[in-house]
Amino acid sequence: MEWWKYPSKYFPSDFHPKKLSILKLPNSLFMSCKLDSLFTKKLVALKVLNFDNSDFLKEIPDVSNLPSLEELSFRGCNNLTRIHSSAGFLGKLKILNAEHCHKLRSFPSMNLPSLKILLLSGCSSLEKFPEMLGKMENVEMLRLSRTDIRDLPLSFRNLSELYTLTMSGNKIQRIPSVVFIMPKLSSFYIDGTQGNRLESQKQDEGMEGIVTSFSSSSVRFLYLYFSKLSDDFMVQQLPWFPNLKRLDLTRSDITIIPECIQEFQFLSRLQVDSCRHLLEIRGIPPNLQNFSALYCESLTPSTTSMLLNQELHEKGNTHFVMPRAYGSIPSWFEHRSEETNSISFWFRGKFPAKSLCLAILLNYSQEVTPIVTINGKKVSCGSGKTYVERLFIFDLWKTNYKYDSDELLFESQEWNHAEVSWEVTAAEIGMHILNQNCSSIMQDIRFTHPYRKRKRDDRDFSQ
Template sequence: MGQDIVRRGSKEHGKRTRLWLYEDILHVLKNNTGTMIVEGIMLNTRIQKEEHLDAKVFSKMKKMRLLKVVDMGNVKLPQGLNCLSNDLRIIEWNGYPLNFLPTNFQPNKLVELKMPCSSIKQLWNGIMILDELKIIDLRNSQNLIETPNLSRVPNLKQLILQGCTALSKIHPSLGNLKQLIQLDLSGCKCLESLPHKINLESLEVFIFSGCSRLKSFPEVVGNMSCLSELYLNETAIEDLPLSVEYLTGLIKLDLRDCKNLSSLPNACYSSMSLKILTLSGCSKLDELPENLGNLKGLEELDLSGSAIKVLPTSIKLLKNIKNFSLCGYKGLSLKSSNKLFQQRTSPNPMAMFECPLSGLWSLTKLDLSHCNLQDIPDAFDCLLSLLTLNLEGNEFIWLPKSMIQLSNLQDLLLRGCSNLRSLPKLPSNIKYIDATQCTSLETLSLGSEYDFRPALQLLNCVKLIENQGYSYMSTMLRRYFINDKHYYGQDKLAHYISIPGGEIPKWFTHQNHVGDLVSLQIPSDFCNKLMGIAMCVVFAFRQHSPFESFDPLDFEDFGHNKYTHKLSCSIEFNNYKIFEVDNGFSEEFGKIEPYHLWLQYEPSQFFNKDWEKASSKSNANGFSDIKIKFKKWGPRLEVTKCGTHLVFKQDVEDLKQTMVGSSNCSCSITPYEDDFDGSPRDTI
């Protein structure tokens, strides 16, 4: 209604109070027809072709209070810009094409100045009185050389200069902005120094990530208790001043990949508020002080890839720690007999876990990947809160039987443990096991509990198939069918298996042996009886290329690694996509052999919101159309064949009866056992 009133006010675009339509704005700017009546320009659409505007384009719009042009990358001002309205409250001009603002611009009512990706070199010379200004955002303005004098901008709350790669000078006035809440200088690669002292009493977030030339952090003067997050990762920082003790409200300290950092002041380890401390990749940091245990509130500690050789015994006092990463440790010892880790004369750097670990009763995630571990001790059973255990890339042969005592364990990551021969009986509620590239693995104990039904990633576990066949696969599928009403944290429980194999089991009644799509029809009145859909695909790798040539896909797994390949599976029901899932894997630990099977089961109760609409429709013959489609990403990956099986209530009842009859067997035999014998299959 408001827009209609504005449009009815005048037929001439330049005599309306507000302009928001692409054609109207372009007409006014190109023809210089703006007037004193215009108060706001709001353009949310990119200028489609290059437009050259006159330097006086805004000269008549002296009452304009809002100028918002989200993307004007194609706008050129070859003669510069003579003026902007001094009444402006908000300027949001993405891609501002000039190095400077108009020299006569005195916007003393300005509240927000947002010019990301601009060509600005300097905002203003000397002192500008801007009492109302709260936000300056010049992110990715790669010509910006220095910050202006901000001494008369007393109410500035946000200063965003992220990605200003030419920025090399910070005006000293920045250190005294009493109202500043957020300061983001991340990615300012030319920045070498900051004001010698800072007194930013309202500052909450301080970001210097990627300022690779920044060698020192300023002295903290006065009260900066509001600061909760400090990011110094990937800087050239060599140490921190003792005055960091005044950062009494600090919750997160990120020093990741500070390659020159050799020590931290004791004050860093006395904070009662610190919850997250990241020291990963600090290759010169070789010691932690004994007062580490004073960090009573610490919840996350990441020491992966650092040079620390000795862990203080006080680590056992970190009662609230939840995530602890030691990824990449090559040698550790402790100073006393009250040990967390103990070094032996053997080459194993972390040969024993002992009782002090029991003090870490809040620990939910432990990362010991790539630590050259040659054995895993029984003392893991004290970590009763543990949810995720990452042991990837180690040298051990066995896992201890005491693993079954980890009653809350959900994710067990063993990828690349090439010497591992056997998996013991594991906790029944475990949700995910990744044993990819465990090439020596021969046995996998499933136990008799119906509740044991994890998703299994078993790529390249060829010896497991040779030794145990496919019996465990059929057992797991049956458990998925019978126990389908469970969730995985906030998400539904994953039901899938990835294993070596080149044929679709004949139990999958609808098959395609030459492609990535299965199409079928069912009577529409069967839809409400459908319990779920089981899907299977054979995928293969062709003509192996070196891992170094791969471009990892932009998504991560449970551990530190990025996947190099991905498969996705989607279900369409009467042209509605009701389900889609991805399965990613990496060749970080070596070549993945052809061929492999991916089996996925999805209960109908977890189909998306379109399922109800889709199941109520049918074609002219009273049938519903179902399509199962597989897609691939990554080098050399091919989908060679696929299949599906619709699971109805009677199938599940038959399986329940069979399972009851063989409940004492660790891998119970059912009428479907011979479905996984690799015999030829019919296609549809």
């Protein structure tokens, strides 16, 4: 049964839904006190209960007579202030959505062994995370953004399979200590939109002697955008995340990324867009592939030089977006074209998408999408655009374009003309052949017309 804006405050007196499985009454006029009469009956078949955006709902009553309930949602109930303790003991509940209940100040303790998703974002009056009274090993996603929660209890570790935790827009000043001992936590979102500065903390703070070291956090994706990060935080706290694959510091006010970053063996993506106070990156992770520094106008020349070092890009698969301050394509790009929108080369055999590194230097900020044409026929066009402020270095394979395999089957001894073009005119475009110590690569790629050169050689020989 689904009825948007159910117009009555009551159920009919002869309403006995013994076999009802789904009940959805969003935006309804139904009142809390009138739910009691329904829930006193044992609705053994009810699996989904939804009262989203019901402004007349002030309380979630006793739900202990709903033994089969798998999904409970009362999202956006602006006047909800109380939830009966029975909501924390529904053995089959998988999804609990209480987002944007602005007047809700507390949540009952929980022992929900089947729960997979818990959504509490937007509960701006909620000050404490509920106690976890037992192992809840199925919870994978937890959203706590824009709440007044500033710390997490030690019982939080009972969410042992938690994969994604979001705490954006909260007034927290320290990363909750228990986060560092979550064995499966992979993605952690936290930002500084509330204006608080994230500070470092002692390693045993709040843990009551249970954990003595946080140096092995399992977090792989850390998002600290819009954050006010102290220098102490970067130096002392960042090493607690040695397993990072992606670090997003967009619009944070950091001034340095410390030397320890070069010890992050798994870090492949680093984003520091709009970090206008960033001066130095004091090390390069050994497997860094994606780097973006839009509007990082304060980077020192030594840092930009390190980021554009040929050795860093020679292994391929790089995708670097550099800021406006950098004014030229590195000298190790052998083939260049100025004031143009394309660059071309000749190849034979397999299309060398993994063997070419390209650079485009723009006159002004814009989005670019490389287009590849072979022998006059378009074979690829990027599915997404890259916003570039000044300098963009990439290789054709890393751009994730889908090439038509039938268009890339060529006779091994025949030369084919390839062109990489853009819809915009660039100040300069450069191309570099990767791994030039491999003789076969050098034999099968040319920057000048191979047949034209052969004809000149034949004419000189005949004379």
